Amino acid sequence: MEMSIKSDAVPASDKGFYKLSWTQRIGFGSGDLAQNLIYQTISMYLLFFYTNVYGLDPGVAAIMFLIVRIVDVIWDPLVGTFVDKHDPKLGKYRAYLILGGVPLTGFAILCFWNGFSGSLLYAYITYVGLSMCYTLVNVPYGALNASLTRDTNEITILTSVRMFMANVGGLAVGMGLPIVVKLFDPSETSDLSSSDSAWFITMTIYGLVGLALLIFCFTQCRERVVMDKSETENVKVSDLWLEFVRNKPLRILAFFFITAFAMMAIGNSAGAYYINYNLSGTAGELSIFMGLGSIPAFIFMPMIPAIKRKVGKKGMFYIFLITAIIGMAMLYVISMVDSLKEHMMLVYIAQFVKSTGVIVATGYMWALVPEVISYGEYTHGRRISGIVNALTGIFYKAGMALGGVVPGLVLAFVDFNKDAAQQTPFAQQGILWLVAVIPAILLLLAMFIISKYDLDDERIDQINKEIEMKHNNQ
Template sequence: MASTAAPIPAADAPAASAKLPFSLKLGWGSGAFGISLLMNGISGLILLFAASILQIEPALAGTVIFLAKLIDVVTDPMVGVWSDRFESPRGRRRPFLFWGAIMAAASFALIFTTPMLGSQYLTAAWLFIVLSFYAIGYTIYNIPYMAMPAEMTEDYHERSSIHAFRMVFVSLGSLIAGAGVKVVLEWLGKTEAQSWAIVGLICAALIFASLMTAYYATARARFTHGEGKSDKSNMTQLVEEFGAVKQNRHFLRLISVKFAQLMGVQTTAAAFAYFFVQSLGRDFNTLAIFGVTVTASTILCAPLLVMLSRHIGKKNAYYLAAGTNVLYALSWSLASEGEPIWAIVLRGALVGLAFSGNVVMAMSMLTDIINADAERTGVRREGAFTALYSFVEKLTGALGPLIVGFALSFAGFDNKLPFDVPQGGDVDTALLVSVSWLPAVFGVIAMLLLSGYRLSEDDFAGNKDKGLT
């Protein structure tokens, strides 16, 4: 394949290895607020909303969430390769951001205004449709968005820096999804369907504003040309692109780490609201305090970990974050009903360190892999790499609610009761497994897999024949 990877000339486009302007990092990163609010709002609330507000049996609710995510098996690779080959004066990626912003925001509103249709199966069918719409909108925006940093810069440490900016907005979006939403629901009445509809509409507006801000803020960002049109069929091109990506051993290692890690994160997310009110006997206001602590810790830790990675390497910084996450998960096994606020806040500070490192280091390493592949092959495949990476995120996001839904059904959870009425016994055990034991096991597996990752800064500093395949 012939490469056409040179950047499109622009008067103020930053050079490939130059330090990126603060405004560009801030503008691109701002889109992560909407993405984080969208993703965390869905993953953290959808099972509780479906099972306890819409009164869909937990196992059925988990199955619906899982099946809707299977759409990404088709859409992720299609959007990834499409954005790699798309040509536009606005760049390969930005047109996707425009339409994805509209669809993603609309889908959030539709999900949390889902009506109860008299039968749980009809309600589940409606929920499946709007969750599928959400999956498509999220894909159209997020895959091109996450591919953009690989085009913006080829500087090894600047890749970490731009993702540190993103991490700040991820944290703020998570704060709204994990704390702000809970406070509003507590105030409006967390067991009332109307309260959830109001929250859905407010969040949809915030998501749209954030995603469109990133679209306009990246208008003058450096971007690269794709290969353009080809005589090959779309299916042939897609198979070739992903065949090349799947042969990259560094990438395979990284997504295996992320799969294991995110399995723990997503089982925790699906069960966490239940765990707080059922097992700990705490309300959403206390959960909001936890969320604020996590956000503050994440914002403080992200730049510190970026600086630390310059001295000990990205892999070791990732180890630090992953190990912290295992300790955090295990700590919930020591919690009990009426857990003191100081203990909850301490855990929030701990997970903030883990969260910032897990996200920033993983995304920086992904960008390294993309640029190493481009140097070796002369072909830009940002979309293809990001599509597979994103699919792993979405697959775990589907498996988490599925596992927790079946665990709650097996434990005898009664979804006809208000969800803040403690049910104890097997329900508490199922929730503890979901937020502590499983995440700890998955975290250890992720650390073992990370030990085999080999791509380092030396591979970009003159040893380019080493480890780039």
């Protein structure tokens, strides 16, 4: 079978195994950087904005987060089906970077406008609108990865670049946003700003920069591994369920997504509360703490191809998931001992260890999406990238739903009071559950799930070669 792609027959680049330039790789990764300027802001700070600036009760906000995710469950497969069935002039998948990117930017900015302070209706309209537009960008963007090349090594490099760029976005939000908000805060408070105009101006800046990056991503991506129009005519929403049933690796990946994103969303949304109320930290200390959620990416993401070659796919997941759990345990112990939590450097070290594990394990999972797409094409003959990304989108947004609902419910349960400068010990313990305990439990579940994934690089390479042989023999 190895002889089926001999160089004296047809060049590998003509058989779907394309190599990309570094400009193209960075261009593709800039799309995730753009989305993270919005997604990470929503994940880390929207609940804080709603409770401490906009004036919503934590329980009410939690219910809204759940309802928005329910809307996503309906919307995502519709978007995935539509994307697979249609071929816009601007590109099958990349077109939506523009078509969805413009309204996404608008809704993101409006989510942080306080013109209708306390209005639940306005919050619902803007947040639902943002979520729907995010899907309109994110599902095609996810499919775009699999349309650029079949080459497994290239996909690994692409994913490393993508996650590196995504974490640049995470750093810009986690470390940069508190600083930028502070610049526009006329009250000059020492903690995270409650100035509505400061939040609005900051989100406007982040949104417009994100839109410019989406446009750059659009200019650098070329779609060369896609279905013919004749093959897309019969794509329908029910294909999502069929693909889920007959594609075991996809099912495993989908459940990994829900646990991974729930873990990240819960931990991220609790960060501002943790620094403010458990450690009595400043905006600068919050900036460092949140920034450490992304900094490890710049050290470890470039090393992923080498690490994977050394210990294998599963070995890499196990090593870094365990690293994340160790970091969370460190955070918990430090936070429970008064003499330790006074030393912010210890908190920073624990956050760095935790983030190192989270970033690598959750970053590399995106490289598995093109694999399950190819597996589906191999087993039933159709490369329905939009459907597959819609399905993974449903599960990671289900994780995001947990990330939005669980913190609000926990804060309500422990009687969190946004007006109190000092929270009760029970409320502080609830915040600590969100920062360390619940995410660690979810990571243990994620380790069990990924242990069932059985597509190694050799099998995927063989599958892709056989698919290309079939295409070239037709």
